[in-house]
Amino acid sequence: MVTATAAPVRKARVPGFALALAGVVAMMVGASAPSPFYPVLQQELGFSAATLTGIFAVYAVALLVTLLITGSLSDHVGRRPVVSVGFVLLAASMAAFWHADSVAMLFTARIVQGAATGLLMSSLSAAVVDLERADRPGSAATLNSISPLAGLALGALVAGTLLEYTSSALTEVFAALTAVYLLLAAAVWLLPETSARREGLARSLRPQVGIPLNARAPFVRSAPALFAGWATGGLYLSLGAPIVARELGGGNHVQQGLVVTVLTGIGAFACYLFRDQTARRTTIYGTTALAVGTALTLVALAAGSFWGFIAAAVVAGSGFGASFLGIMRSITPVVGPHERGELFAAVFVVSYLAFGIPAVAAGTASPHLGLATTTFIYGGVVVVLSGGAALLRTFGSTD
Numbered sequence: 001m002v003t004a005t006a007a008p009v010r011k012a013r014v015p016g017f018a019l020a021l022a023g024v025v026a027m028m029v030g031a032s033a034p035s036p037f038y039p040v041l042q043q044e045l046g047f048s049a050a051t052l053t054g055i056f057a058v059y060a061v062a063l064l065v066t067l068l069i070t071g072s073l074s075d076h077v078g079r080r081p082v083v084s085v086g087f088v089l090l091a092a093s094m095a096a097f098w099h100a101d102s103v104a105m106l107f108t109a110r111i112v113q114g115a116a117t118g119l120l121m122s123s124l125s126a127a128v129v130d131l132e133r134a135d136r137p138g139s140a141a142t143l144n145s146i147s148p149l150a151g152l153a154l155g156a157l158v159a160g161t162l163l164e165y166t167s168s169a170l171t172e173v174f175a176a177l178t179a180v181y182l183l184l185a186a187a188v189w190l191l192p193e194t195s196a197r198r199e200g201l202a203r204s205l206r207p208q209v210g211i212p213l214n215a216r217a218p219f220v221r222s223a224p225a226l227f228a229g230w231a232t233g234g235l236y237l238s239l240g241a242p243i244v245a246r247e248l249g250g251g252n253h254v255q256q257g258l259v260v261t262v263l264t265g266i267g268a269f270a271c272y273l274f275r276d277q278t279a280r281r282t283t284i285y286g287t288t289a290l291a292v293g294t295a296l297t298l299v300a301l302a303a304g305s306f307w308g309f310i311a312a313a314v315v316a317g318s319g320f321g322a323s324f325l326g327i328m329r330s331i332t333p334v335v336g337p338h339e340r341g342e343l344f345a346a347v348f349v350v351s352y353l354a355f356g357i358p359a360v361a362a363g364t365a366s367p368h369l370g371l372a373t374t375t376f377i378y379g380g381v382v383v384v385l386s387g388g389a390a391l392l393r394t395f396g397s398t399d
Contacts, residue, residue, distance in 0.1 A: 066118025
């Protein structure tokens with residue numbers, strides 16, 4: 001029997017679930033959309049490669065600090081206020097990109113974007129799980145894996161295409177994103193609130209990474225694969241476009257953005273293909289494909305083959321998506337609603353440490369060692385990490 005108050009809430013879950021997923025996609029579109037513009041802004045504003053690395057680094061630092069401080073905030077004050085504030089900040093960062101006329105403005109935009117993304121990552125991911133339909137168990141874990149990768153693919157593709165074929169790409173991309181984020185900040189208040197207010201807010205704001213007790217064992221098993229997957233993502237997102245431009249003869253913005261689009265787009269498709277497989281089998285395939293795909297990337301670079309590089313990104317992308325899906329399916333079902341923000345904060349802290357630290361190190365080393373040498377070193381480390389994660393999952397726990 002459905003009560004009079006329960007029926008509207010249940011009906012609200014379907015559009016709420018769709019809106020939360022749309023928010024995740026939109027957030028990640030904004031994460032990848034600035035990437036094709038960096039070489040253009042570097043030329044217009046005249047800053048060095050080291051400065052470009054710094055612009056990348058402050059985003060990761062701001063994101064991680066925000067996650068450490070506010071990762072479980074939505075578990076205490078509710079999902080809606082945290083998500084709404086996050087989208088307002090994200091809109092402000094896009095407006096700053098839109099009007100960036102100095103290096104200081106770019107740094108400001110990246111810091112605000114990192115803080116906004118840190119607020120949104122754990123709270124939005126938790127909201128998706130909260131609003132999962134009871135008759136479709138496991139769909140939240142699958143879609144929480146597909147939607148970030150789909151957003152990254154879409155942002156890089158659209159931004160690169162507009163940059164290549166229009167003269168007003170900066171305005172078209174960032175004005176549109178500013179408007180979308182402000183709309184989402186308002187629309188989130190139409191969602192049912194799925195996380196009741198509870199005590200412990202002040203204590204939760206102390207910088208920490210907390211893993212709920214029930215999730216600790218699957219999280220530890222998943223951590224090597226999580227680190228390997230996002231280190232691979234960092235390789236392609238930080239060095240992919242420069243490699244295509246300088247080493248593989250890719251002269252236009254579409255070709256340079258295609259690497260990120262293929263990696264993340266294929267990753268999203270792999271999540272869909274593996275949606276009915278066990279978490280263990282999915283993770284083993286994913287980490288193996290990460291190792292093989294990254295090795296093929298280095299072969300294509302050595303051969304100077306653009307299309308070989310893209311083909312390798314297909315293999316690595318399938319591994320990126322599958323490994324992330326396997327991890328999410330291992331950890332999502334084991335915690336309650338009041339612990340989800342905290343859990344997803346821990347997931348993304350590990351993810352962005354794996355994504356940010358190697359990428360920043362590579363950006364720093366590249367002017368001294370050369371782009372190709374840096375890529376071979378970075379790629380070799382990723383192959384070892386991914387192969388090791390595959391062996392640990394193959395010969396470890398059988399769950």
